[in-house]
Amino acid sequence: MLAARLSEDPTVRVALVEAGGPDRRQEVRIPAAFPKLFKTAYDWDFTTTAQPALNGRELYWPRGRTLGGSSSLNAMMWVRGHRADYDAWAETAGEEWGYDEVARYFRRAERWAGPPAPALNADEGRQRVHGAAGPLWISPARDLHPLSSAFLDACTESGLPRLAELNEPDHSGCAATPLSQRRGRRWSTADGYLRPALRRANLTVFTDNEARRILFAGDGHNHHHGHNLSQGHNLSHNDGPGPGGNDSDKRACGVELADGVLRVRREVLLSAGAIGSPQLLLRSGIGDADELKALGITPVADLPGVGRHLQDHLSVPVLRYAQHPVTLTGADTPANIARYLLARRGPLTSNVGEAVAFVRSTPELAAPDLELIFAPVPFVRHGLEAPAEHGVTIGVILLQPESHGRITLTDADPAAPPRIEPAYLSRPADLRRMVAGVRRAEELFDSAALRPHVGGALPPWRASADDAGTEETVRALAETLYHPVGTCRMGTGDDAVTDPALRVRGVAGLRVVDASVMPRITRGHTNAPTVMIAERAADLIRYGDTV
Numbered sequence: 001m002l003a004a005r006l007s008e009d010p011t012v013r014v015a016l017v018e019a020g021g022p023d024r025r026q027e028v029r030i031p032a033a034f035p036k037l038f039k040t041a042y043d044w045d046f047t048t049t050a051q052p053a054l055n056g057r058e059l060y061w062p063r064g065r066t067l068g069g070s071s072s073l074n075a076m077m078w079v080r081g082h083r084a085d086y087d088a089w090a091e092t093a094g095e096e097w098g099y100d101e102v103a104r105y106f107r108r109a110e111r112w113a114g115p116p117a118p119a120l121n122a123d124e125g126r127q128r129v130h131g132a133a134g135p136l137w138i139s140p141a142r143d144l145h146p147l148s149s150a151f152l153d154a155c156t157e158s159g160l161p162r163l164a165e166l167n168e169p170d171h172s173g174c175a176a177t178p179l180s181q182r183r184g185r186r187w188s189t190a191d192g193y194l195r196p197a198l199r200r201a202n203l204t205v206f207t208d209n210e211a212r213r214i215l216f217a218g219d220g221h222n223h224h225h226g227h228n229l230s231q232g233h234n235l236s237h238n239d240g241p242g243p244g245g246n247d248s249d250k251r252a253c254g255v256e257l258a259d260g261v262l263r264v265r266r267e268v269l270l271s272a273g274a275i276g277s278p279q280l281l282l283r284s285g286i287g288d289a290d291e292l293k294a295l296g297i298t299p300v301a302d303l304p305g306v307g308r309h310l311q312d313h314l315s316v317p318v319l320r321y322a323q324h325p326v327t328l329t330g331a332d333t334p335a336n337i338a339r340y341l342l343a344r345r346g347p348l349t350s351n352v353g354e355a356v357a358f359v360r361s362t363p364e365l366a367a368p369d370l371e372l373i374f375a376p377v378p379f380v381r382h383g384l385e386a387p388a389e390h391g392v393t394i395g396v397i398l399l400q401p402e403s404h405g406r407i408t409l410t411d412a413d414p415a416a417p418p419r420i421e422p423a424y425l426s427r428p429a430d431l432r433r434m435v436a437g438v439r440r441a442e443e444l445f446d447s448a449a450l451r452p453h454v455g456g457a458l459p460p461w462r463a464s465a466d467d468a469g470t471e472e473t474v475r476a477l478a479e480t481l482y483h484p485v486g487t488c489r490m491g492t493g494d495d496a497v498t499d500p501a502l503r504v505r506g507v508a509g510l511r512v513v514d515a516s517v518m519p520r521i522t523r524g525h526t527n528a529p530t531v532m533i534a535e536r537a538a539d540l541i542r543y544g545d546t547v
Helices: 002-006 031-037 083-093 099-109 146-157 189-197 273-283 289-294 334-343 428-445 467-477 527-546
Strands: 014-017 046-051 057-061 110-112 136-138 173-176 203-206 211-216 252-257 260-263 268-270 314-322 355-359 370-375 391-398 406-408 419-421 454-457 510-512
Touching: 002 014, 002 189, 002 203, 002 527, 083 099, 099 110, 099 527, 136 189, 146 173, 146 355, 146 370, 146 428, 211 273, 252 268, 268 273, 273 406, 314 428, 314 467, 355 428, 370 428, 391 428, 428 467
Parallel strands: 014 203, 046 419, 110 136, 268 510
Antiparallel strands: 046 057, 173 355, 211 252, 252 260, 314 391, 314 454, 355 370, 370 391, 406 419
16 A cells, blocks of 8 residues: 555655565455465464463464455454544654544545445534545445344344444444445455556565565665665655654665565665564564574664554454354355356355444443454354354454553574464453453343344353353453554654654664554554555655644
8 A cells, every 4th residue: 555655656666575475366355255365375374372361372363465465364344443542542642643633544545335424523524434535445235144234233222323334433333344345345455556556667566575674774784795676666755865763874775585685765664564563673673672682683773662562352252053044154155156256246245244333341431442243154263164053153352452462583583483472361351341242242142133033152152141151261262353553653652663753763764654553452443544554654754744
């Protein structure tokens, strides 16, 4: 996305480096097929450390390794988050990251394909929620499953507001999930931004070429004798003087790749995600100086915050048997495949998480701290195994975890995997709120709207009337919702890795533009805010700090 925006200026040259290959596989296009991309060449296939609060389990973390990144294998849920999220960012990173400022960047990215949503209110100039002319098609579900409609009826029966638009500033309530789809097929950032830009002469894309570390002027490595892949190509906007840094002799001057060296004149823009970006910074000598020295890495900038403040949304599936064989189980029949290929209709257009409710674990909270996602199919262990039974799922998600983890290196070798320590449920309040969310899910299953459609607990879920039993089930079944953030957080404090303009502190010519810069995880999903960050970064790079 960032490369596409910057290459709109024909006077500059931009290079994009992607560790994976092109996004050609058919399962990228078919929405319901996204689990089939997990643990393939399209996936980094990360594994966390053993999690003490989750019965010592090591959790699987899929992340996109192809053009479009994780937007090419996620569940396509376009959920910005709550106004309170961005106003909290403003307290840490400046008012330009507050909700009213970032809303325009969301709208710039979006091309809403559904019916017109109501205007927010008269005070906001009758501004519609979604943008109408952006590169990313955002659509309502093509064929919402009847059980998902029943879930929404159950939510309104319980007193939750039925929202006309899930991306309103206050999303307390329930709605069908807006999707990054166009006419029933996935619409990734590669589809919306990159593919139209590929015909530009000033943009070069290198696929199947992993970045190993960032090179700095004066570090003794910028005279590397490897192949100069793209002499003169930039990883940024223009060839003028770079933004100010704390140490001009520590200016990023290139990137060491698996197949050589790519040199830059302007800036290196790091968009490797909440795992890859801190990993690259650490390998490049930016991080806790003592820890780097212990690994034999010469420090370039002592930034202890690199890799810290890792936050993620933890999810537990509450499962019930379906009374009738009408779920997405076995949806990939020849008839449904033909229906999808011919008309882009039917169950294969489903993103699985079709409907959402944002709720509070206790009524006095100012904003929701739990999300309930309904799937008209048993969704367990990332969907890696086809369900044998007809059932449904309400995923209970902890939106504002108090538990924070970190990303560290296990070795200076670029081939060594990072150490991922999410520290899930390390704070007792997190488990209490998860249990409260489970109780809300059980109440919805027992509602008049859903009761005719569901039966008893579907294994591996184990229903329990007491909190201790539910806590044990949560510990046994909880998994990531694929939303790691915060490991290169922006702000002004001593633990901030990037400043409010996304520049890495202590060096020059280097920015981070991805989910790792989020000061706090959002009460939503992370694809939309990551795109928003990149849209704003493009302006910061082109126009400076005045935007």
